[in-house]
Amino acid sequence: MGVKLLLDKANVPGIRTYEVYRREGGYRSVEKALKEMNPESIVEEVKKSGLRGRGGAGFPTGMKWSFIAKPEGVPRHLVCNADESEPGTFKDRYLMEFIPHLLLEGLIVSSFALGSHDTYIYIRGEYAWITDILEEAINEAKANGWLGKNILGTGFECNIHVHRGAGAYICGEETALIESLEGKRGNPRIKPPFPAIQGLWQRPTVVNNVETLAAIVPIINMGGEEYAKIGVGRSTGTKLISACGNINKPGVYEIDMTISVEEFIYSDEYCGGIKGGKQLKACIPGGSSVPILPANLLLKTATGETRYMNYESLSDGGFATGSMLGSGGFIVLDEDQCIVKNTLTLARFYRHESCGQCSPCREGTGWMEKILHKIEHGHGTIADIDLLWDIQRKIEGNTICPLGDAAAWPVAAAIRHFRDEFEWHINNPVLSQTSNFGLQHYADPIHVPA
Amino acid sequence: MTYTFNDTQMAELNRLVARYPEGKQKSALLPALHLAQDSFDGWLPTELMDYIANLLKIEPIEVYEVASFYSMFNLKPVGKFIFEVCQTGPCMISGSDDIIAYIQEKLDIKPGETTKDGVFTLKLVECLGACGYAPMMQVGKIFREHLTKEKVDSIIAEYRATVTN
Structure with missing residues (x-):
């Protein structure tokens, strides 16, 4: 069994409730942070921990925090990115659904470190029942003095609000998320200015993923150096x-x-x-x-x-x-899966989720889907593979936000590693409708433990 | 048709608006549209969007452009229950194609259509974050996961029963 820092208590019956969570040692990091530490020393601990953003980009969290501007008299905000929408990803959902107080605990400590008195959780609209779970947990935390004014008698005020999105993958991109939180379409902003300088309502803002913020709890409890000893390298x-x-x-x-x-x-x-x-x-x-x-x-x-x-x-x-x-x-x-079809569903996903601001992404994602559709349904030509390659190359790096790259990479990698499967599809337009290319050389040399 | 929130709905709207700073009430637009859609017929007619614009003191176009951007807002009438079936990669490799075909056959509608009795709408959606529990669909606030044909049968029966009773 490996080390568990986030899900170690996940199987404790009733851990979703405040009572059990607190009994199991919950909210200790808030006591430690607010009473024994200051915002600067918390940022230092996070830097020492080596924690990297868990949403996908892997940017060092402590460094991101240190960028936040602190102009006199301007409120700052921490925003939790709970817009989990990347196909294959459902970890934040699990954390929020089963241990909501862990996220709240991390949010309170992080809000203290960043000076955020109104902190927002931007949750994807489809997670409606989790919104209810979080609201319930917030009410419990508030009733027990962990949220609101003068927390633990330290004078620190923190309120957490849950904001439901409405179905848009792009809102997982931090500037699109901010636009959406302002009640607009989720169109990513051109950076700079970065959110740390001008974010939500043009105020200094830090946007962090759910898991990243939950990880703040063990970092404060055990110390950044101890945390950094777990894992390997960076x-x-x-x-x-x-x-x-x-x-x-x-x-x-x-x-x-x-x-x-x-x-x-x-x-x-x-x-x-x-x-x-x-x-x-x-x-x-x-x-x-x-x-x-x-x-x-x-x-x-x-x-x-x-x-x-x-x-x-x-x-x-x-x-x-x-x-x-x-x-x-x-x-x-x-072995039974078809790479062409899998790539097609992903291309369709990115076409559907492109916000439409940048031509390479708006047009390119549509073209990629159409060409893949053609190949999958037995109407492709060999030249289509090269055209696909050309289109993805022209999207990558040419858009305001990383959705363009995210749409280009799956297509590029599928062609890079599975070109012969694409060719087989094209050369066998009838057969490919009823059977799959199979394993061929991909599993070789593959070692399956007995 | 004109729309008006009742006292409970208005109290909820005020609770939503109060989360944001003074003068930033537009931030409540997405939550307000969810409230509006859930409070009436499950979709957003122009008059309802205009009503929300009025309540939040913003221009109607600011509501239309947002409502048309987000996939959860319905701009056309829908059935009482919407089966939103995921069709993205992880669900596809776990057999969502068969489930989608089966639902179409059972309800005798195509994606985007509503049954003649107005009970069910079938909508194909992109990844809902339930990849480990695929195939799946969302019905209202709930995720229905690990779908099989038998499960689809019982889900349809379950919702139909709430209408006929």
């Missing part, structure tokens, strides 16, 4: 991985980033192997936007090293032969 602490697809045990797992990808997929403690005893074909290890890897490159790097479940190892080899840890949305595809 992948410190623990990470929540939401595993899905063709595996025996889909679900949310907390890992300490020292386990191998192979162990994660095949061990009974985690995914429990491929469903139905089938072979592993491919995997998207960090949410739908990160490059898909064939089995051979997933379990071992191009140089034959074991691949581990952490930021550095998963990205070893760059996009040529590696991928990313991303949001931790771990999507496993077995």
